[in-house]
Amino acid sequence: MADPMKIRANLVGDSTEVKVLMSHEMETGQRKDAQGKTIPAWFIQKVNVTHNDKVVLAAQWGPAVSKNPFVSFTFKGGARGDKVKITWVDNHDDSRTDEATVA
């Protein structure tokens, strides 16, 4: 089971600023371990963010994204108390969904 994300969502003017920290290895599949064996690729492939069930960000990621990735973005609208829901799915079909309240 993956560790929870750290999500901050704050109202700035008439938009909402979202900052997300994800806990993930993001292994590229290019590295070798001490025995010389390739470490298999393991990375987040899809990120989906909804605001009150409406998609505000959908992304396809690859192995170039760093370990423990940090995402920051803003979307128009939003009000205090609204829910922002974030889901990631990795190439092992493992996934994690967390929710935050706009402050």
Add this chain to the structure above:
Amino acid sequence: MRTMIRLAVAAGAAAAFAASIGAALGESTADEIAKYREALQDGNPAELWEARGEQMWKVPRGPNKVSFERCDLGLGPGVVKGAYAQLPRYFPDAKRVMDLETRLVWCMVQQQGMSEADALKNTFGNGSAKRSDLEALAAYVASQSQGIRMNVALDEPHVHDMYRLGEKMFYYRGGTHDFACATCHGDDGKRIRLQDLPNLTKVEGAQKAYTTWPAYRVSQGELRTFQWRLNDCFRQQRFPELAFGSDASIALTAYLAGRANGAAYAGPAIKR
């Protein structure tokens, strides 16, 4: 003959060019690293360790099924707010000066009933393959001192003795390379590769360095504690390995934490 002259001219030009690049790099590199740190500050993965540590703090652990809420870091059982800013300190129940990590191990052994070997199994983590509970716990406890001024009780006799011992060790030269901590950390403007080294003999240098540990090391994808920092400095000096939680490690910690007194704690930080 002509080729040789031309070569000499070319070599001279190359040298001058290299020198000008070197001068430009010297200044901008530190600036660029500062910018890099600033960009990362917002999304410091140390928070992931803090969150894991906070969870661990509250859960009953070990054969005795006791949580860390019974663990006294010096301000009363379970009190974490501001505790890190006053460590290392003397603990009468253990009859020893202890830093944070040593105290956590003491609580695991004395209160939670773990064997010392179990408590010390994963002192330093290694990414996901080997996660360290101690690093997560240290990150959580330290984060609860953010903004609180360092206040190590140097007038307490046991702590004072440790501080003096740490000072001696800091200047003691030894090992195969005849190194002391002060060899690298005793002057301004020293560096290892591109990494600027703090001058720990100056109060500002010690304050800036000490108050940012524990820290997330981007290059290692790991959160590192002060015990790790000292351990790795010993390795780099080709000293014998510094035993985790040894009096020697606590003496050096007491010296550097004591020198940082008065500065607001600003960790867990993010470092290259």
